[in-house]
Amino acid sequence: MHGDRRREEHRHGTHLDGGGRHRAAVDTEQQDARGEWLRFAPVQPLFRALAAQRLAVLAYHGVTDHRSFGAQLDRLQRLATPVSLGAVLQAVTERRPLPPRSVLVTFDDADRSVLTHALPALDARGIPATAFVISELIGTERPFWWHEADFLARHGGRARSLDCGHPSQLLRRLKAMPDPDRRRSLHELRVSADRRPPRQEQLTPADLLALRDGGVAIGNHTQGHPCLGRCDDDTVRAEITGAHEALTRWLGEPPIAFAYPDGGHDVRAETVLQELGYRLGFLSDHRLGPRLPSHPLQISRLQVDSTTSTRRFDTILSGLEPAYRRWRRQAVA
Template sequence: MPYSLSTTMTNLPPGAVTGPPTGRGRAHWLRFSPVQPLFRARAAGRLAVLAYHGVTDPRSFGAQLDRLRRLATPVSLQAVERAVAEGRPLPPRSVLITFDDADRTVFTHALPELASRRIPAAAFVIAELIGTDQPFWWHEAEFLARHGGRARSLGSRTEPGRLLAGLKALPDPDRRRSLHELRVSADRQAPPQEQLRPEDLRVLRGSDIAIGNHTLGHPSLSRCDGTTVRAEITGAHLALTQWLGEAPTAFAYPDGGHDPRADAVLRQLGYRLGFLSDQRLGPRLPAHPLRISRLQVDSTTSIRRFDTILSGLEPTLHRWRSSLAAHG
């Protein structure tokens, strides 16, 4: 019988889906909820792709990796590609670790923890930042706004959440123009942020961390015209091919949302895998290789919460509650 969110969440033991909606006790409650074993059993037949950004706490990240080795089967990007090519599902409890944006902590913090446990991973990089000390644009925008930066298109929106939402909602040329206005009007410029270098990418690849495409400048593709979508993907593809000596075959969508125009470009370039950030588990044999689901996780996430993310319980509960709220 196909999996149904509403069916799963309503046909459960009394009290199974009630509990603290927020707060420090939530992770404990979810992990020991009567539905956690049900979700863990279901997850055994699914593919969990974990999407990290930076690794700010190597010790906590190492504990998560140790947990994965006990509960799951870490797999490589190449193993997922082979499963798709051969039409053979991955092993039960398969988990792929990925990193979006790939700041230097992937090299300095994540790599040693992964290598010591022989766990593979994949890092999706923003090509125009490689070899620079340019901060990520969303960090820069927040800093500039705190130091007097203004942009006409944003009005008085200087609170970080509203500011970033406003920038992401703009057509991409307007986003870039607004960033320029923030730079020229701010009292101080954002501090530099050392990024990965081409040689770092080659070291990561040689250490079983595959390198993938995350566009040139990390725009919201839905706010780009077709020419920009193609330029963002193709420009990054060419740069990565030059640095690595081989073409990348995997792509992660900026902001995690699928774009059919990007899908078409990826197919033309020979990409085999594409990753979303939709807070879902996927099938062990991906039905849509350019739309593979992922679960967001942070290196500081507690083991209790990590378990409920890995099983799919916390993401499912979040979607269920969001659905209830949307329907009144």
């Protein structure tokens, strides 16, 4: 149950308790049950064969269940060919496809568990990875803004733009706001709440070097993780360049890869990335991509979590579960 709660916090930016925690557990059980069924679907072998000629980029957040995560890595070693960020860059540079069944492991937000839980598991198996960093949190004890907003709202925090609707819709409403309105609402929540959120230890510059030395490449995930589509042009540029400059200072070299906050492509962001010399950009569209990325700044990724069952993990890796989810959305629409 605790793992389900943390999984939902990482993916959706919410803190769940009471009925919310129950709904998260039910949702997880339903997803894993679907994975169990899909794994034995007649089309799964076909999808697995097709996936051999595709690139699977796995998008994790934190690692809340190290045993399950280790089992997933073991599956990768048996079923796939783990590759590094450098290998993907080399394929793009040389215009040469990656090997069949190539998989790149990535992490968004750089939760501290990437260092404490993911790195030992990856290192033990010789699997490389990439972590995309929110630069303004490095070296601080500040929580992610979506965790902070939920905590403040549950402890008396109020904001003019958030006075209506169910509390479960808080994050969705904040993300839908123009960025200045989101920041103003967060400020109002901080001022009006009767408690401050608990501190959350974040990675330090030294931790970033330890990750890189351990085979985890470091990429840019903006300064503060805004929804870029809700930002004006100047904010888009500042969010990317500010993080770029900080990471270059800490690492001694400029990052070459970027992950779009919330996973959606932004044309203005891509322009800034090209100006700064970025070679790779990653979405979170829950799709497989070509072994030779046709749009290196728009590489697809599959959404996965450390608590995902191994059977559902197989259907995600094959592309069957993502295809089923897209079909379901179209059928409902």
